[in-house]
Amino acid sequence: MLKISLLFVVLFGLSACTKTQPYIKQYKLDTYVHTNVDKQTMCKEKTLKVAHAFSSNSLMLDKMNYMSDTYQMDTFTQSQWIETPNKAITMQTIKAVEYAQMYKNVVGSESRLHSDYILENSIEDFVQYFSKDETESYVKVVIVATLIDAKTKTTLGHKRFEKIKKSSSLDAYGGVVALNQALTVVLEDEVKWLGETCR
Amino acid sequence: MNNRVNYTFVGSFVLAGIILILSLSYWMLRPSDDTKTSQYNIYFDESVLGLNIDAPVKYRGIKVGKVTDLKISPNNSEQVEVHITVLTSTPVKKSTVARLTAQGITGLTYINLTLGKENSPVLTKKEGEKYPTIKTVPSFFKNIEQSIDGLSVDLTKTLIGTQELLNDKNQAEIAKILQNSASLTQRLNKLLDDKTIEHLQNASANLDSLTYKVDNLVPNIDGFIDKSVAWETSIAGSFRSIRKSYVGITASMTEIKRAVASGEFNIKEISSDVVPSMNKTFLDMQELMIKLDATLKEYKQSPSDIFFKEATVKKAPGEK
Numbered sequence: 001m002l003k004i005s006l007l008f009v010v011l012f013g014l015s016a017c018t019k020t021q022p023y024i025k026q027y028k029l030d031t032y033v034h035t036n037v038d039k040q041t042m043c044k045e046k047t048l049k050v051a052h053a054f055s056s057n058s059l060m061l062d063k064m065n066y067m068s069d070t071y072q073m074d075t076f077t078q079s080q081w082i083e084t085p086n087k088a089i090t091m092q093t094i095k096a097v098e099y100a101q102m103y104k105n106v107v108g109s110e111s112r113l114h115s116d117y118i119l120e121n122s123i124e125d126f127v128q129y130f131s132k133d134e135t136e137s138y139v140k141v142v143i144v145a146t147l148i149d150a151k152t153k154t155t156l157g158h159k160r161f162e163k164i165k166k167s168s169s170l171d172a173y174g175g176v177v178a179l180n181q182a183l184t185v186v187l188e189d190e191v192k193w194l195g196e197t198c199r
Numbered sequence: 200m201n202n203r204v205n206y207t208f209v210g211s212f213v214l215a216g217i218i219l220i221l222s223l224s225y226w227m228l229r230p231s232d233d234t235k236t237s238q239y240n241i242y243f244d245e246s247v248l249g250l251n252i253d254a255p256v257k258y259r260g261i262k263v264g265k266v267t268d269l270k271i272s273p274n275n276s277e278q279v280e281v282h283i284t285v286l287t288s289t290p291v292k293k294s295t296v297a298r299l300t301a302q303g304i305t306g307l308t309y310i311n312l313t314l315g316k317e318n319s320p321v322l323t324k325k326e327g328e329k330y331p332t333i334k335t336v337p338s339f340f341k342n343i344e345q346s347i348d349g350l351s352v353d354l355t356k357t358l359i360g361t362q363e364l365l366n367d368k369n370q371a372e373i374a375k376i377l378q379n380s381a382s383l384t385q386r387l388n389k390l391l392d393d394k395t396i397e398h399l400q401n402a403s404a405n406l407d408s409l410t411y412k413v414d415n416l417v418p419n420i421d422g423f424i425d426k427s428v429a430w431e432t433s434i435a436g437s438f439r440s441i442r443k444s445y446v447g448i449t450a451s452m453t454e455i456k457r458a459v460a461s462g463e464f465n466i467k468e469i470s471s472d473v474v475p476s477m478n479k480t481f482l483d484m485q486e487l488m489i490k491l492d493a494t495l496k497e498y499k500q501s502p503s504d505i506f507f508k509e510a511t512v513k514k515a516p517g518e519k
Contacts, residue, residue: 052482057489066515076515084486110479112472134516171517 027064027176028082029089031184033096037195047105048194049115049150050094052086053143055123059085064172066128073127079172085126089143089183093121096187102195117156118148119194124160126183128167128175137167139178141186147197157197161186235287236264239322240330241297241310242278245341249308250299256283257300258312263289266310282330283310291333294319299338 058065062084064076081088090108097119098106107113124142131137140162147157163182167174247269256264264285272278285291294315299308312333324331337345365373391399 052478057492060486060489061493063493074513074515076518077512078515078518087486109482110475112475130516137516169517172515173517 022078024077025079025172026082027079027172029085029092029176029180029183031092031096031180031187033092033099033184033187033191035096035100035188035191035195037100037102037192038199041102041195041198043103043117043194043198045104046116046198047107047113048097048103048117048119049107049109049111049113050090050097051109051118051120053090053093053121053123055086055089055126059123059126060087064175066130066172066175068130068134069132076172079176086123089121089123089126092183093119093187093190096191097194100191100195102191102198115150118150120146120148122146125162126179128172128179130170134170137170137174137178138164139167139175139182140164141179141182143186143190145190145193147194157193159190159193161189161193163189236284237287237289237291238267238282238284238330239291239333240328241281241283241333241335242272242275243281243299243335244278245299245338247279247281247299247308249301249306250281250310251307254307255309256285256312257309258285258289258314263312281310283333285312290314291322291331292316292319293322295322295333296336297333298336299341301339 058073062081064079064081065073066076068074083091094106094108097103103117105113105115107115122144124144125140126142128137128139141164142160142162144160145158146155148154149156163185165178165182165185167178169177250266250269252266252269254266255262256266264283266281267284268280268282270280272280289312291312292315296313296315298311298313300311301307302309313336322331322333
């Protein structure tokens with residue numbers, strides 16, 4: 001009991017030495033993909049399962065990273081994601097395909113529903129780039145999509161989508177906006193491509 | 200003087216006196232219980248040398264009667280008929296036997312009665328017999344005589360056998376065997392020279408050593424056997440357990456087969472529920488591991504950050 005009391009006193013004393021941290025802004029992705037695709041396709045009666053996206057570990061953290069140099073990645077100290085980019089992109093993909101109404105059902109990998117097709121996304125890039133003098137900034141989104149026949153486990157389609165967009169401001173917020181816009185474009189392209197595979 | 204005598208009175212008195220004397224004499228001479236006797240006949244197949252008239256008849260060493268007559272049996276001249284008188288109180292039963300017994304070194308003989316079974320009935324005379332007949336057993340000397348006779352017969356047989364064995368042919372064979380034995384002994388003498396004897400002694404010493412080692416080894420073997428038995432028991436237990444498990448697995452598999460066949464147990468259906476949940480759990484775990492890894496990296500770089508948050512922070516573009 002004495003030891004526990006002593007520990008509390010020490011921790012209380014040490015807490016006086018801590019510093020107050022600045023407020024951290026949290027951002028989320030929210031795309032609005034409106035793509036006109038032919039709804040009377042052969043996929044109309046099929047179910048698509050969107051698998052959890054593959055990505056590097058840096059995209060599976062809620063930390064918001066940026067590239068300050070070709071080979072140097074840093075982290076915003078006052079900004080972070082509400083949910084990891086990996087999870088957010090997966091959710092936005094489901095949302096985009098669902099909105100296109102090409103399939104009977106579009107579900108996530110956690111769903112118990114049996115699917116006819118599986119869509120696998122591999123996120124190759126999803127980060128904000130700054131120039132060395134920090135006077136310019138752009139974002140780059142690269143996603144490689146693979147459509148798989150769930151029964152035969154064969155590839156029905158495979159395509160790489162890339163979009164680079166200039167940031168509206170030289171900060172995290174500008175990056176988030178640009179990433180959101182770039183992702184919207186990428187997802188629009190991906191939905192179109194999915195529509196083509198259903199013909 | 201009146202000399203009148205009453206002769207009737209005198210006669211009565213004398214008669215009474217005579218009767219009294221006769222009664223007294225009878226009373227005095229009547230046979231007591233102890234003097235009541237019974238008579239028996241005994242027929243001996245052996246010589247009754249030393250047995251005389253009035254020779255004692257004893258029952259367990261006590262004189263209970265005497266020999267009253269001795270003669271050659273009129274029915275069988277090989278037998279001697281001895282007539283004895285014994286006290287009635289003597290327990291002469293059907294199992295009672297008579298034996299001629301020598302009385303010391305005097306050469307006299309007496310008859311010794313031996314009671315057989317206690318519950319045997321009392322000896323009575325048979326039909327056509329004047330007196331009951333007591334059975335006999337051979338005397339000590341008769342036994343010796345019989346034994347000697349038997350021994351003599353056996354000895355005679357042995358001698359005849361020996362004579363047959365040692366006929367000319369067998370003698371020649373025996374001579375040959377002896378000759379061979381002599382030859383063998385000679386060869387053995389040649390064979391068992393000093394060197395051979397030394398070798399034999401060494402072999403014997405080695406055998407002793409081997410025996411000693413075996414003696415020492417036996418407890419180890421016993422221990423090994425005990426351990427083996429324990430191990431075998433353990434293995435048997437394990438095998439029993441395995442067999443039990445196997446039986447259990449077989450039963451389970453049969454049950455699963457039955458359930459699958461009847462549609463109660465649908466693996467596809469079950470997995471369709473479990474796999475997505477597991478998939479999500481694994482993804483969450485992966486995310487957690489990545490976060491932990493990142494956190495550890497951060498605190499490894501600056502351990503004091505746990506309390507003091509003193510790590511150097513590079514301000515990102517747009518941050519103040």
